[in-house]
Amino acid sequence: DAKTTQPPSMDCAEGRAANLPCNHSTISGNEYVYWYRQIHSQGPQYIIHGLKNNETNEMASLIITEDRKSSTLILPHATLRDTAVYYCIVLTGTASKLTFGTGTRLQVTL
Amino acid sequence: DAGVIQSPRHEVTEMGQEVTLRCKPISGHNSLFWYRQTMMRGLELLIYFNNNVPIDDSGMPEDRFSAKMPNASFSTLKIQPSEPRDSAVYFCASSLEVAGNTIYFGEGSWLTVV
Numbered sequence: 001d002a003k004t005t006q007p008p009s010m011d012c013a014e015g016r017a018a019n020l021p022c023n024h025s026t027i028s029g030n031e032y033v034y035w036y037r038q039i040h041s042q043g044p045q046y047i048i049h050g051l052k053n054n055e056t057n058e059m060a061s062l063i064i065t066e067d068r069k070s071s072t073l074i075l076p077h078a079t080l081r082d083t084a085v086y087y088c089i090v091l092t093g094t095a096s097k098l099t100f101g102t103g104t105r106l107q108v109t110l
Numbered sequence: 111d112a113g114v115i116q117s118p119r120h121e122v123t124e125m126g127q128e129v130t131l132r133c134k135p136i137s138g139h140n141s142l143f144w145y146r147q148t149m150m151r152g153l154e155l156l157i158y159f160n161n162n163v164p165i166d167d168s169g170m171p172e173d174r175f176s177a178k179m180p181n182a183s184f185s186t187l188k189i190q191p192s193e194p195r196d197s198a199v200y201f202c203a204s205s206l207e208v209a210g211n212t213i214y215f216g217e218g219s220w221l222t223v224v
Binding site: 043044045046098099101102 | 155166201213214216
């Protein structure tokens with residue numbers, strides 16, 4: 001599975017959009033991009049995933065570049081409860097081997 | 111709709127004692143995962159079952175650790191004997207094994223070995 005690179009930390013003001021980048025330059029055609037987050041003391045929470053097209057759900061939007069070498073997770077209106085570590089993971093086929101890196105620590109502030 | 115259920119949520123035990131962590135996956139899911147999280151090593155996959163059969167146990171740290179899945183609705187992770195370095199949060203997760211699937215995690219079992 002392709003490796004990913006994420007900034008270690010980011011800040012975002014409450015109510016603003018949080019844009020979390022992820023580089024996956026070695027991604028192959030059949031690999032999905034998954035995003036999870038972990039709020040302190042809780043289990044990892046699935047956010048969204050995609051293969052080629054942009055995706056949106058009730059939590060977030062996922063924008064994948066045309067060459068698929070990078071993606072951005074967008075939380076449209078960040079709240080304090082969105083403070084968490086966000087993990088970008090690239091996987092082939094089934095999510096059998098989710099391998100978590102160090103992620104991006106998002107701090108949402110007043 | 112119940113998610114992945116783990117027990118106990120917290121356990122404190124003495125070194126040398128046996129520890130058993132339990133997991134009930136989401137109904138209908140056919141894959142189950144045990145992860146461990148520590149400050150030093152982050153989230154690590156310990157073992158992965160598919161249709162109750164262990165598929166990949168390469169992450170199991172040593173023979174003191176064992177995991178079983180006697181049926182589709184129950185799994186255990188056992189540590190015998192436990193050591194202080196086993197102190198961690200242990201997460202169970204489950205999924206339906208199809209392309210582009212989603213893995214759902216439980217809230218974890220916080221283990222402290224003193």
